[in-house]
Amino acid sequence: MKRCVCTEEVKMERVSLTSGHAFLEFLRENGLDPLIYTAADSIPRYIRLKEGSEADLEEIEAEVECKLEKVVWLDGFYGLPPYIKIAKSRAYREGKLYGMDAASGAAVSAMNLSVGDHVLDLCAAPGAKLCMILDILGNSGSVTGVDVARHRLAACRTLVQKYAIGDRCRLFVADGTTFSLVPTRPQLNSGSISQSERNDESALEQRSETFREWTCRRPWKERKRGAKVMASADSELVPRNEHPELIFYGRHSGIVGLSRSELYRSVCNGEVSLSGYDKVKLHFSFVLVDAECTHDGSIRHVQKFENWGWATLQRRVLDAERTDSLTNLQLHDFFTQLEVFLLQLKLLTNGFRLLKVGGSLVYSTCSLTVAQNEDVVEQFLKENAFAELQEIDAAKDWPFRSGRIPKTLRFDPLTSRTSGLFVAKFTKLGI
Template structure:
């Protein structure tokens, strides 16, 4: 895997739903470290939570409904990595206890009245909808959990690994494109071919990549990926990001040498496509953060 997950890593999946990648990361992580999953769609992240519980992989995971462009929380402190500090317990009353799926009557009533699924806005604070026993949350207060730290602190206390599998037009996904036979080609025009939508996606993808990189600690690795075949959503995003971030450097993906793929237009980036790879389309680039 391009991220090269190691024991003890603190990993951020900035566009986590529906959860297959998150489960794979947790499986690779084993019995140390943590994973933070973030997604802007509450109903999709709820499906992610269900998957974690189904496969018993959520012990070191926490899930936040939040916009990945503005999410700013770093990994939970090591003090609560396994159990709360005794000194804290004597002083703090309002602490997170072990997570339970049981909801109060008021919460169930609110959910029934919420209507159709909606995306959270960038101004809304992150909402924690799941945390495992060893995710670092148990024993913290809300003030501790939602504490915003400076960019200087992130340099040393941020995430070891960040995955930005960004929202895209999915034009490289064979199964996704086949769905338009049912949805209609006008929908294809609106979702994939519309110039305004692709321009907006470019801005979103660059913003997600920029924020994910901001939350990465020095020496850490970030992987940016899409399932689009277009240059605008891949190499153009990478080139603009590198121009705007002097501490970012593209890394070689050693595993790619054995992958059925080809190099992208930007050196050290990789592309999968139906012709070369006999798979759906995929773009992958890996960065590290330098100390400057």
């Protein structure tokens, strides 16, 4: 196996590939050093071992033909040379390991989750962080994953099924800036049909509107509803006036046995629209807003443009199917940055609305710009008197730089030997 050793000359040549391109202009405008992208060949690729797979470490090393280097500051994570491909390994196919950057793992660790937490992941797809959250919660709590892009959330569903961790998970195609559903508690009722109900036609009729165990074969009514949603998705990602589309739920996610109206009760202006419910319990104890961004900190993603061609950057970075808000915008365009900023602020604000008092919210992006990170945090704090930045206790041994605002963290390839990531943690104060 040969290792790519980058000399300074090669590095500069690589950086110069971007010369004159909108991307270089974008970096200049945001005060970012193009040299960070030369680190892609020298920083490790990271994997996370699924809980219980540590015993297979030697076997995995033999299969991928390299030693896995334990990440001392983050449990369960290992580094390996960037040229090693894991996708074809048996361990990967059998669901013993995940490909996941250590900085992304840190964003999840920053949440400091406890057994029984009910977590909302507002930009969930393709799902690396959602899977880690599910692994941490194990046989407790619940995870609600939301994403505006159906095809990306479908990939997230595939992951959850591959790793067999979806028992307490539910996935909704929805706009995270307006998503309003509360967590549902696992029901005693498993959704199976009793003999007396089988004999009672009206009970059966009622039950056809309640959720049974999830199966990829949907009942006719739901298929029809889904087709309608798909048809309108041609013009809009998430059609207005439609309930969020539920594309997956596990047996203990609190959905089985619920009626549609119970599922789709919503939070209005921070209050639950039904009376008699414990409002604190009906909000999420943790929210992750891993917001859509320009992905400039994701150095491997940016590096791919050397193969794809820089001319495709517009189409691939701002993929029209990912989000309507980012469609047809130019990276270097002032209005793009404003639109991205507003989207991020709206996602953060809505995630905070769904958070219970005393709960925590982690905001992260894989952009290194100040505009998409500290500026968003500052504006959010200005508009939300009950939000307070929290120290990230777990971070004391992490290789990060402090963000421009105290208590916020920045991972970058040169300091952290990870992909770039900004992380801020908030708590919701009582009235």
